[in-house]
Amino acid sequence: MQTPAEYSMFLALILFVIGLIGLLVRRNVLFMLISVEIMLNAAGLAFVSAGAKWMQPDGQVAFIFILAVAAAEVSVALALVLQLFKTYKTLDTDSTNSLKD
Amino acid sequence: MEVLFYIASVIAIASSVMTITRAHAVHALIYMVVSLLSVAVVFYLLGAPFVAALEVIIYAGAIMVLFIFVVMILNMGSAVEQERKLLKPGMWIIPAVLSLILLVEFLYVFLMMDIGLVNHEPVTPKAVGTSLFSKYLLGVEITALLLMAGIVGAYHLGKREKKVVHRFLKEEGETE
Amino acid sequence: MMTLLWLIPALPLAGFLMLAIGGTKLPRLVAGIIGVGSVGLAAFLSLAIGVVFITAPPVGDVFVQHLWTWIDIGHFQPSVAFRLDSLSLVFVFVVTFVGFLIHLYSLEFMKEDEGFSRFFAWMNLFVCSMLILVLADNLLLLYLGWEGVGLCSFLLIGFWYKDSSNGAAAQKAFIITRIGDAALAIGLFLLFWEVQTLNIDEILENAPAILSRNDNVILAIGLLLLVGAVGKSAQLPLQTWLPDAMAGPSPVSALIHAATMVTAGVYLLSRMHVVFELSPLVMQTIAVIGAATLLVAGLSALAQRDIKRVLAYSTISQVGYMFLALGVGAWSAAVFHFMIHAFFKALLFLGAGAVIASLHHEHDMFKMGGLRKQLPVTFLTFLIASASLAALPIITAGFYSKDQILWFSWSSELGSPWLWFTGLLGAFITAVYTFRMVFLTFFGEARQQVTHTPGWKIKVPLVILGFLSLCGGFIELPHTLGNLHLFSGFTERTLPGVQVSEAAASSEWILQLVAALAAVGGVGVAYWAFFRKPDNALQVQESTWAGFLLRGWNFDRLYATVFVNPVVWLSGINKNDFINRIYDGIGRLASMVHKMLSRTQNGKIRWYAMGIVIGAVLTLTIVILL
Numbered sequence: 001m002q003t004p005a006e007y008s009m010f011l012a013l014i015l016f017v018i019g020l021i022g023l024l025v026r027r028n029v030l031f032m033l034i035s036v037e038i039m040l041n042a043a044g045l046a047f048v049s050a051g052a053k054w055m056q057p058d059g060q061v062a063f064i065f066i067l068a069v070a071a072a073e074v075s076v077a078l079a080l081v082l083q084l085f086k087t088y089k090t091l092d093t094d095s096t097n098s099l100k101d
Numbered sequence: 102m103e104v105l106f107y108i109a110s111v112i113a114i115a116s117s118v119m120t121i122t123r124a125h126a127v128h129a130l131i132y133m134v135v136s137l138l139s140v141a142v143v144f145y146l147l148g149a150p151f152v153a154a155l156e157v158i159i160y161a162g163a164i165m166v167l168f169i170f171v172v173m174i175l176n177m178g179s180a181v182e183q184e185r186k187l188l189k190p191g192m193w194i195i196p197a198v199l200s201l202i203l204l205v206e207f208l209y210v211f212l213m214m215d216i217g218l219v220n221h222e223p224v225t226p227k228a229v230g231t232s233l234f235s236k237y238l239l240g241v242e243i244t245a246l247l248l249m250a251g252i253v254g255a256y257h258l259g260k261r262e263k264k265v266v267h268r269f270l271k272e273e274g275e276t277e
Numbered sequence: 278m279m280t281l282l283w284l285i286p287a288l289p290l291a292g293f294l295m296l297a298i299g300g301t302k303l304p305r306l307v308a309g310i311i312g313v314g315s316v317g318l319a320a321f322l323s324l325a326i327g328v329v330f331i332t333a334p335p336v337g338d339v340f341v342q343h344l345w346t347w348i349d350i351g352h353f354q355p356s357v358a359f360r361l362d363s364l365s366l367v368f369v370f371v372v373t374f375v376g377f378l379i380h381l382y383s384l385e386f387m388k389e390d391e392g393f394s395r396f397f398a399w400m401n402l403f404v405c406s407m408l409i410l411v412l413a414d415n416l417l418l419l420y421l422g423w424e425g426v427g428l429c430s431f432l433l434i435g436f437w438y439k440d441s442s443n444g445a446a447a448q449k450a451f452i453i454t455r456i457g458d459a460a461l462a463i464g465l466f467l468l469f470w471e472v473q474t475l476n477i478d479e480i481l482e483n484a485p486a487i488l489s490r491n492d493n494v495i496l497a498i499g500l501l502l503l504v505g506a507v508g509k510s511a512q513l514p515l516q517t518w519l520p521d522a523m524a525g526p527s528p529v530s531a532l533i534h535a536a537t538m539v540t541a542g543v544y545l546l547s548r549m550h551v552v553f554e555l556s557p558l559v560m561q562t563i564a565v566i567g568a569a570t571l572l573v574a575g576l577s578a579l580a581q582r583d584i585k586r587v588l589a590y591s592t593i594s595q596v597g598y599m600f601l602a603l604g605v606g607a608w609s610a611a612v613f614h615f616m617i618h619a620f621f622k623a624l625l626f627l628g629a630g631a632v633i634a635s636l637h638h639e640h641d642m643f644k645m646g647g648l649r650k651q652l653p654v655t656f657l658t659f660l661i662a663s664a665s666l667a668a669l670p671i672i673t674a675g676f677y678s679k680d681q682i683l684w685f686s687w688s689s690e691l692g693s694p695w696l697w698f699t700g701l702l703g704a705f706i707t708a709v710y711t712f713r714m715v716f717l718t719f720f721g722e723a724r725q726q727v728t729h730t731p732g733w734k735i736k737v738p739l740v741i742l743g744f745l746s747l748c749g750g751f752i753e754l755p756h757t758l759g760n761l762h763l764f765s766g767f768t769e770r771t772l773p774g775v776q777v778s779e780a781a782a783s784s785e786w787i788l789q790l791v792a793a794l795a796a797v798g799g800v801g802v803a804y805w806a807f808f809r810k811p812d813n814a815l816q817v818q819e820s821t822w823a824g825f826l827l828r829g830w831n832f833d834r835l836y837a838t839v840f841v842n843p844v845v846w847l848s849g850i851n852k853n854d855f856i857n858r859i860y861d862g863i864g865r866l867a868s869m870v871h872k873m874l875s876r877t878q879n880g881k882i883r884w885y886a887m888g889i890v891i892g893a894v895l896t897l898t899i900v901i902l903l
Binding site for chain 1: 114147168229
Binding site for chain 3: 020023024025027029032093094096097098099100101
């Protein structure tokens with residue numbers, strides 16, 4: 001395992017950017033959440049690779065925390081998505097713009 | 102063994118791209134699972150077996166399943182046509198451009214630091230556990246609180262007042 | 278007893294304060310007792326003090342009661358002090374006594390009204406201000422009373438404030454009298470500048486010496502004080518407010534716009550007689566204004582439909598007589614006419630109020646008629662007062678006072694036959710319009726039935742005033758009829774007598790005969806024109822010259838064109854001038870920026886996410902490049 005440390009960082013960056021593109025393009029709120037998950041995953045990868053480089057457990061610890069946070073966030077977010085669907089009968093975020101000025 | 106790394110990363114990138122371009126929600130989720138699995142391989146290659154296991158179990162196994170449940174409840178099969186219509190090619194340009202710029206900048210910043218080849222020795226779960234419960238103990242407790250809040254919030258928000266009583270959002274994430 | 282002088286204005290003031298603070302919480306009976314009682318006590322006190330003053334007059338015929346020094350700057354020390362002499366005693370007596378009768382009348386007239394205590398509060402304030410005006414020791418305190426009566430007039434004209442036309446009438450009155458007040462103030466400034474004091478005693482003493490050095494100053498001061506008097510007394514050219522002031526309740530019209538406030542100008546002119554006597558030109562102006570006014574107003578009264586407007590124009594006309602008397606130097610005659618006029622004019626207004634109330638607030642005389650049998654007491658007293666107004670010979674008090682004025686306008690050194698002739702013509706016209714009013718209202722067929730007759734609180738003041746309108750004149754009989762000079766003897770302790778030119782002195786009885794004939798002739802004309810042929814009245818009313826007279830010689834239209842419309846146009850321009858545009862522009866700029874910025878809040882999540890990304894990109898760019 002002689003991969004240079006920065007390669008996994010590059011991977012993380014690319015995944016992050018892909019998640020970002022997905023967030024900006026998709027209108028369905030579920031897909032936006034999925035994109036957010038991709039981004040979180042990429043961030044975790046960045047942490048772990050940094051920890052691996054310095055050979056310390058802190059990276060993995062951070063990843064565990066990120067995982068916990070992602071889990072909690074997903075559960076609440078999906079509950080909100082269900083409420084949104086119940087109210088607006090659609091998951092299109094462009095039509096749920098009643099907070100506009 | 103570096104080949105393994107490249108293969109896994111290619112698969113990860115490809116499946117992520119497929120994830121965000123699908124019209125059908127379940128398809129996207131399946132591709133996402135693939136992406137997560139390949140990232141788990143990368144973790145393993147980085148010398149973090151414990152985290153790889155966690156990635157598979159929790160991320161791919163619980164969170165994605167949660168997504169799939171919700172998609173099933175929302176019954177989004179009929180929205181596929183609408184999704185296809187919304188995904189015009191022209192919509193991808195600006196986000197792609199912006200994200201590309203971001204990527205370039207990240208790379209630039211990252212490359213300014215010189216990092217050499219290093220030996221990856223695996224970081225054992227024991228070390229992780231020790232660190233978690235000595236140095237990051239407070240974080241663990243707070244994470245527990247957060248998860249509790251997540252449970253309560255999800256229950257309350259997902260509650261249906263009228264007919265069906267069953268709770269469908271169970272809190273699965275936990276720490277070891 | 279004389280030291281109780283300060284109580285005379287203080288009692289109504291106390292009444293005002295009590296009613297203003299707690300009036301709405303008090304039961305009507307108590308509020309009424311406070312309102313009427315304060316003025317009643319003041320009347321009783323003024324009677325008592327008057328008796329003492331007449332029987333045991335103080336030194337120099339003046340009593341001054343100094344209360345406290347108001348302002349103390351250098352050699353300017355006006356004080357709150359009350360000065361009683363024969364002139365102010367007459368005014369005090371009339372104000373308190375007639376005021377008391379009117380307050381008693383109002384107890385019944387206003388008993389249904391929801392603003393009962395407010396009414397009495399302001400009436401009390403008015404009586405207090407008027408008393409301060411006539412009892413003032415210095416011109417600054419007089420000006421305080423002057424402003425006070427103006428304020429109360431405004432408040433009481435617009436008493437029924439829920440109808441906005443009443444408020445407009447009140448505003449009109451206030452603004453026009455304000456013109457006079459401003460002139461008066463400038464006149465006081467000029468007077469102080471020259472004579473270095475505003476104290477009345479000192480002015481009377483020192484003014485002739487100081488002012489006669491400079492003719493222009495006298496002219497200026499005299500004219501300015503005259504404009505002040507003209508404004509308050511509704512003379513030409515500031516007379517347009519008084520007919521519209523009839524929008525107030527009838528007791529208000531009786532007290533303020535007949536008996537007292539409009540005579541404040543007469544008081545001012547007679548008090549400052551020293552200043553006016555120094556300038557014959559100003560005296561002539563006063564006389565001419567009086568003469569012109571009495572003619573213009575008298576002719577206007579001929580064509581009015583509203584009974585109160587007839588009385589309003591009549592008041593303007595009669596105050597014109599007073600000004601005529603003042604202008605020819607007949608100071609006592611003017612004051613005598615003031616007193617008698619207060620009696621019969623108040624009676625006329627109170628009677629008109631009783632008629633209006635009995636007919637459910639019907640003001641148009643052409644819709645009245647035949648009230649002679651239905652309201653006997655009102656009719657009788659009204660008839661007495663009308664006879665007094667028309668100056669029917671010998672039996673009425675009005676004859677003696679008006680006759681004196683006519684005599685002096687012929688015979689005084691400052692008089693002239695033209696002035697006498699105008700007065701005579703005015704007397705004739707007065708008789709015509711007065712009895713036109715009587716015939717239209719009380720005789721003929723009854724066009725409306727009376728719903729309720731007035732009670733004792735209305736009848737008693739009417740009867741008392743009726744008695745005074747008949748007998749009040751007997752204290753001053755001319756040479757030819759008895760030569761009794763009780764009144765002028767009294768007032769001439771303060772005011773100078775008339776300089777009668779020798780040549781004219783012998784023809785007094787001829788002039789009296791002519792005046793008597795004019796009055797009786799006027800009644801006859803009214804009888805023939807309006808009683809014998811009642812349809813005639815309506816025909817006359819419809820003609821074009823009647824329309825001109827109805828609108829008071831179109832003064833309102835003239836003022837609207839010359840003054841009001843240009844000012845309104847100018848302020849319309851000023852509303853949008855460039856300074857306003859700057860401020861408006863700032864506002865509009867802020868609003869535009871707001872609209873632009875609020876377009877960024879379109880409620881779409883993707884848009885916001887895009888914003889975050891752009892921000893991150895920009896920040897990183899800046900960090901990298903720097």
